[in-house]
Amino acid sequence: MISPNSIQTYSKLIKSSTPIFVKRTVHFDLKGAPPKAEFYQQLIPFIKSLGFDSILMEYEDMFPYSGRFEILKAKNAYTRETIVEILKLAEDNEIEIIPLIQTFGHMEFVLKHSIFEHLREIPEKPDTICPSDLNSTLLIHEMLQQIRALHPKAKSIHIGCDEAWHIAQDERCLHALNTTFHNSTDKLKLAHISSIAKFAKENLNFDNVFTWNDLFDKIPSNLLNEYKLGSYIIPVIWGYTEDVTVPGYFPPGMIERYSKVFNELYFGSVFKGANGVTQIFVSIERYLSNLKSYLSLYKLNENILVGKLTGTILTGWSRFWHGIQLCEILPEGIPALVSEAIYMNDPSLNNEEIENKTLEFFNCERHQLVPVLYNGNLYTPRKEAIFSFCTFPGSDVYALVSYFPIKFFIVLKHPFFTASF
Template identity: 85%
Template sequence: MEFVLKHSMFEHLREVPLKPDTICPSDSNSTSLIHEMLQQVRQLHPNSKAIHIGCDEAWHIAQDDRCLHALNTTFHNSTDKLKLAHISSIAKYAKENLNFEHVLAWNDLFDKIPVELLNEYKLGNYIIPVIWGYVEDVTTPGYFPPGMIQRYSQVFNEMSFGSVFKGANGATQIFVSMERYLSNLKSYLMFYKLNENFLTGKVTGTILTGWTRFWHGIQLCEILPEGIPLLVQEAIYMNDSNLNDSELENKTLEFFNCERHQIFPISYNGKLYNPRKEAIYSFCNFPGSDVYALVCLFYLTG
């Protein structure tokens, strides 16, 4: 939405004039625009069975006069109903008009909504919620809303998890902390085990997300080459969660056919600098590995 709403020709569809992050769902032109975007995606991917329609972090929902009018006249002053009507309508269009078999959506706009309301708008018929969160431990009490999984288990036959391999550790972060992000992925396995009674047979996968900006109008954060070693390591872990950290590291190095180098402190301008432990992948050969090595050098000298 930020990519589209930043343009002057679409400014009138914003919820808040100065904020391009949220489209006004109560304007029929918003629906037409989103349908056109989905149609273009379908044309470019005619054989795709799945699409992700987003639907997260709508910071300014129901602030425009159009939505306030809809709240008063249609949705009985329920912002939850306004959100669900929009999400279910878009997902239904993607599924029934464009023939996407699987329609995914981020879950944070409806993570606190009661089962009865989720069922009223038939969300379980149209979407697969992607339960996302990028802290080191998603099992931390209170991180997800209380009872969320129990509610979802009564609505959705399928769910996915959303973990991360880059771009979720600060808007100006340059370096990927492999330990931090791998910890996030591992915590989803524990989260599943803690909620196994509700999730058995319902979790269809885990998405490894990689982000380039915290929002569309600011600088890049962790660029793609920075994330490639961890992306591979997380994929290896997902294939065998019994591997310890040392085994994961060795298998990642083997995957890239890396030269094995021991990392030592480096003297620069009379001072000793300790390279980050991720520098061992500077001697690998993968797309962007030369950029990765430069970022590691920047870590020392920056």
């Protein structure tokens, strides 16, 4: 591990004025292999040196819930004291921590427990909460209140709302469809999202409430306005294909519809964890292509997005959903994160120039990659293994993953992580 002091040797990236990169957020998904508390002493100054303004912290079961929610905590969950320390460190580095709490889909970490399983939309599926049960709303409100209590200075929160795969299938929702929503599933969805966002904004005093956009990407603008989504949320338009400008990837007319509703929009690109459920290695070129295509998307729609598209989140997933195996762990994504930060600083750079500048940023010489003999087999390193010889937060873990085909669980016994698997 590098020492915290050596972070200061990195050259701080000067942010470009490209509109979609003015505000920059990096997403840490803590479900599965969260960093130890002391690792943030290296990580947060490093993130600052890359030109990011904020960290989107998806706690899931790593948050120190209390009371009836104490059951939600993982055995290795952060303590309240640890989160206070992380928040202080972020504040000292002028980094905003934006807590993310799922409030619709991806609620497995809540609904897997027997005391909450009655709030599932489908009894056999713990991913989606039933939005038509008042107890669901009360549960979410209480979770958000606990998040707010431990983040008293936070200006922003993210309430998830992506990939709610099962909606309007439970008898409670079917009754609501018939009596309240005129058989419109869209209205049912929007009522829940707007209600939770309104609570976060008006009752908990968050200035900004972010959501992922996929649950309302096809809904007409007049219906979005009917539920006042423009007053309550900032949508994050996300998608991880190599070229998001391909016709049909996003629903036709989506951006134009959003421009009529929302005062502010974000893009959601990726630096790790979106290339397959079991993928271990990060493809820097693939994720760079995705990020570059968002700039192309902006330019194609600049006449309606100018002044509205103000920032980009680089997401870094650890698992596709709660309970499934890990994919690309955080140290494996650091060179990709740096490469994308360098591109955000200067979008005119080609991939070779970005690679050279990434090595320069790490103050790292280019090494020739040679095959490695392991357990009698000759292993040829992938091209990203050139960063195995660099020094950055988690670089020794990166070298283990990139240069040796060892079992994943051996890597996870490394001191970087809060627990062994």
